Amino acid sequence: MAYSEKVIDHYSEPRNVGSLDKSDNSVGTGLVGAPECGDVMKLQIQVDPETKEIVDAKFKTFGCGSAIASSSLATEWVKGKNIDEAMSIQNTEIVEELSLPPVKIHCSVLAEDAIKAAITDYKSRNQD
Amino acid sequence: MKLPIYLDYNATTPVDPQVVEAMMPFFTESFGNAASRNHAFGWQVERVVEDARESIGSAIGADGKEIVFTSGATESDNLAILGVAEFYQKKGKHIITSPIEHKAVIDPCQALEQRGYEITFLDVDKDGCIDLKQLEESIREDTILVSLMAGNNEIGTLNPLKEIGEITRSKGVIFHTDATQGVGKIPIDVDEMKIDLLSMTAHKMYGPKGVGALYVRRKKPRVRLSPIMFGGGHERGMRSGTLNVTGIVGFAKALELSISEISSEAERLIGLRQRLFERLSAELDYIFLNGHPTQRLPNNLNLSFGYVEGESLMMGVSDLAVSSGSACTSASLEPSYVLRALGVGDDLAHSSIRFGMGRFTKIEEIDYTADKMIVAVKRLREMSPLYEMVKEGVDLSTVEWSSH
Numbered sequence: 367m368a369y370s371e372k373v374i375d376h377y378s379e380p381r382n383v384g385s386l387d388k389s390d391n392s393v394g395t396g397l398v399g400a401p402e403c404g405d406v407m408k409l410q411i412q413v414d415p416e417t418k419e420i421v422d423a424k425f426k427t428f429g430c431g432s433a434i435a436s437s438s439l440a441t442e443w444v445k446g447k448n449i450d451e452a453m454s455i456q457n458t459e460i461v462e463e464l465s466l467p468p469v470k471i472h473c474s475v476l477a478e479d480a481i482k483a484a485i486t487d488y489k490s491r492n493q494d
Numbered sequence: 495m496k497l498p499i500y501l502d503y504n505a506t507t508p509v510d511p512q513v514v515e516a517m518m519p520f521f522t523e524s525f526g527n528a529a530s531r532n533h534a535f536g537w538q539v540e541r542v543v544e545d546a547r548e549s550i551g552s553a554i555g556a557d558g559k560e561i562v563f564t565s566g567a568t569e570s571d572n573l574a575i576l577g578v579a580e581f582y583q584k585k586g587k588h589i590i591t592s593p594i595e596h597k598a599v600i601d602p603c604q605a606l607e608q609r610g611y612e613i614t615f616l617d618v619d620k621d622g623c624i625d626l627k628q629l630e631e632s633i634r635e636d637t638i639l640v641s642l643m644a645g646n647n648e649i650g651t652l653n654p655l656k657e658i659g660e661i662t663r664s665k666g667v668i669f670h671t672d673a674t675q676g677v678g679k680i681p682i683d684v685d686e687m688k689i690d691l692l693s694m695t696a697h698k699m700y701g702p703k704g705v706g707a708l709y710v711r712r713k714k715p716r717v718r719l720s721p722i723m724f725g726g727g728h729e730r731g732m733r734s735g736t737l738n739v740t741g742i743v744g745f746a747k748a749l750e751l752s753i754s755e756i757s758s759e760a761e762r763l764i765g766l767r768q769r770l771f772e773r774l775s776a777e778l779d780y781i782f783l784n785g786h787p788t789q790r791l792p793n794n795l796n797l798s799f800g801y802v803e804g805e806s807l808m809m810g811v812s813d814l815a816v817s818s819g820s821a822c823t824s825a826s827l828e829p830s831y832v833l834r835a836l837g838v839g840d841d842l843a844h845s846s847i848r849f850g851m852g853r854f855t856k857i858e859e860i861d862y863t864a865d866k867m868i869v870a871v872k873r874l875r876e877m878s879p880l881y882e883m884v885k886e887g888v889d890l891s892t893v894e895w896s897s898h
Contacts, residue, residue, distance in 0.1 A: 369809070374809075377806070377809055377810075380877060383876065383877050385882065397879065397896075398896050399895065399896065400895035400896065401839075401840070401841035401844075401880060401890060401895065402839065402840035402841050402844075402895075403840075404803055404820060404829070404840070404841075404844040405803070406879050406880055406895070407879070408879035408882075426877055426878060426879040426882060427877060427878070427879065428801060428802070428803055428877075428878045428879055428880045428881075429803050429806065430803055430805040430806050430809075430820070431805065431806050431809040433803075433806070434806055434877065479896070483896075
């Protein structure tokens with residue numbers, strides 16, 4: 367399968383690989399996918415408690431090149447957004463940006479799910 | 495060293511230059527139709543084809559008259575299975591095979607199932623081995639065929655052909671083996687192993703694509719087949735169609751070359767296989783061998799690299815031509831059915847890589863491959879949430895995954 371240049375770029379030099387301290391209350395963690403399906407994404411966000419802005423994001427992904435690229439791109443996009451803005455990121459935007467072929471659309475869906483799961487986790491830890 | 499490195503010899507092989515040379519005159523000078531009985535152009539190539547038939551037959555302990563030329567192993571498998579099923583349907587409609595056969599065997603069997611035949615798929619253990627006792631017990635009054643491959647194309651596991659042949663012969667059941675991966679690599683003798691039908695193809699043994707053969711036993715017992723293609727009645731009526739003379743010449747030459755060095759080449763390939771496995775094992779944890787540790791094709795190494803997905807791994811070693819059992823590399827988006835049948839978890843099936851070595855594989859290429867693989871696996875594990883969790887002591891089977 368031929369990969370788009372952007373997929374290759376994110377695969378070769380993934381942005382924001384790593385982990386944040388998941389016990390920190392300013393951190394939200396999303397873990398989506400399943401090993402038997404061939405994709406698991408962990409996406410973490412660090413949120414400024416005052417402004418609700420996402421100040422840092424990290425990911426780790428088990429999956430194909432498109433899955434790695436989708437999650438790498440997702441961390442880039444959420445940084446600097448507040449959590450409500452980040453919640454509105456659509457998988458179709460990821461598909462478009464990375465020129466994903468139809469068989470790889472599920473990778474973008476998973477990345478969107480990972481963002482939402484991380485924000486949901488953050489919110490559940492910070493209920494006032 | 496030339497890049498990329500070809501390590502997919504279980505998929506196909508380059509044509510050996512000596513084979514190309516042998517084929518050349520039959521494109522332009524001796525171009526006759528072997529079935530033209532009334533002029534010299536035909537006689538000349540007929541003799542060449544008969545010599546090739548003898549040579550290919552003798553390589554597997556058969557008579558030339560027992561070789562039916564086909565377009566390749568897929569056609570040979572179809573002819574064997576569908577041909578026997580049709581011809582012997584009055585005797586019975588039960589066929590025994592295994593779940594890790596090539597699709598060229600499984601699919602015709604399943605097509606027969608739709609037509610009222612009954613197929614028994616034997617169990618395979620974690621190494622891909624069948625249970626001979628179960629085979630024996632599965633044979634019934636109405637069993638007409640047992641089809642079990644010589645060596646598995648994905649995981650390399652060899653079937654005990656001689657032992658299978660003992661059982662089928664004693665029960666009076668026809669034994670077909672798809673020996674696509676075996677012929678030219680491991681010693682095969684149809685009499686000693688009591689094989690009745692055997693499929694082979696030239697392009698896995700440094701011959702051209704598009705030519706193969708089915709060995710059909712002529713005596714003790716005589717095996718009969720109904721044709722699956724109709725036409726000029728070539729190949730004693732079993733396979734109509736003008737003979738692919740250039741292909742047949744190349745096939746015979748390729749097999750002759752492979753047989754001339756069969757044991758020394760097997761030894762060399764086993765050495766390369768071991769070297770690759772040992773170098774990878776020394777540097778990487780959580781790697782698992784798929785297939786039998788010793789009873790396997792000399793040139794096949796299939797490994798699962800835990801917590802790393804196969805397609806992304808192949809992307810990281812783009813100057814290596816290997817293949818993967820990962821779903822992402824298949825049209826069906828399902829991981830390898832062979833690995834599944836062995837009970838390899840889907841997670842490890844997604845992580846599998848097949849290395850196929852061959853005649854032109856050099857030791858430097860194996861070392862380069864090992865180095866590249868180690869770097870790529872380590873890099874992807876740095877990125878793998880699963881590897882991180884395992885290292886933190888999490889038992890992945892206890893995690894509640896959100897499937898999608």
